[in-house]
Amino acid sequence: MVNGMNYDDERFEDCIFRYVDQVKEFLAPEIWQNLLMDCSKNEIFVLWLLYVEKEVNMTRIAEYINVPLNTATGIVSRMEKRKLVVRQRSEEDKRIVTIRLGECGTQQIQLLLKEFMYYGQKVMEGFTEEELNIFFRMLNRFMEILKEEHSKKQEKPKVRKIIIE
Numbered sequence: 103m104v105n106g107m108n109y110d111d112e113r114f115e116d117c118i119f120r121y122v123d124q125v126k127e128f129l130a131p132e133i134w135q136n137l138l139m140d141c142s143k144n145e146i147f148v149l150w151l152l153y154v155e156k157e158v159n160m161t162r163i164a165e166y167i168n169v170p171l172n173t174a175t176g177i178v179s180r181m182e183k184r185k186l187v188v189r190q191r192s193e194e195d196k197r198i199v200t201i202r203l204g205e206c207g208t209q210q211i212q213l214l215l216k217e218f219m220y221y222g223q224k225v226m227e228g229f230t231e232e233e234l235n236i237f238f239r240m241l242n243r244f245m246e247i248l249k250e251e252h253s254k255k256q257e258k259p260k261v262r263k264i265i266i267e
Contacts, residue, residue, distance in 0.1 A: 141210070144169065144177050145186070149203065152187065153211045157202045186210065 141149070144167045151158060151166045158166075164174035178201055181187045186207035192198035203211065229237065 145181055148177060149207055149211045152203045157200045159200055
């Protein structure tokens with residue numbers, strides 16, 4: 103029961119479809135294509151990581167986007183060709199290669215943040231302080247539930263011992 107309504111699977115699915123239809127215009131390719139330069143999900147996460155941490159090595163990128171090192175290397179190579187990132191050797195230790203945002207990558211992440219901030223500000227202006235407090239409490243609980251479910255799926259199944267006579 104949610105707000106006096108019984109949300110069975112079919113009804114929940116209808117609700118999700120309705121919300122997706124309402125926001126699809128914000129996710130339309132013509133709006134985001136130039137903004138994201140046709141970046142994949144992993145490339146966007148790499149841009150975000152570099153924006154936050156400024157400079158990282160390939161191992162950090164692979165860990166952050168949860169892919170093998172060779173996959174991360176391929177992602178970064180494609181991004182480097184598009185001038186989204188720059189690889190550079192450490193002055194202190196030439197064996198160490200670090201990755202940082204390139205000029206295009208910096209521009210892209212700044213445009214993306216500007217767009218999110220614009221819409222975020224519009225949404226925030228539409229809520230009262232009490233509604234915002236409730237919204238953020240719900241959002242935090244939402245994330246807790248997702249983390250709990252994710253960690254359940256990550257647990258390894260227990261090995262059952264079968265006694266053979």
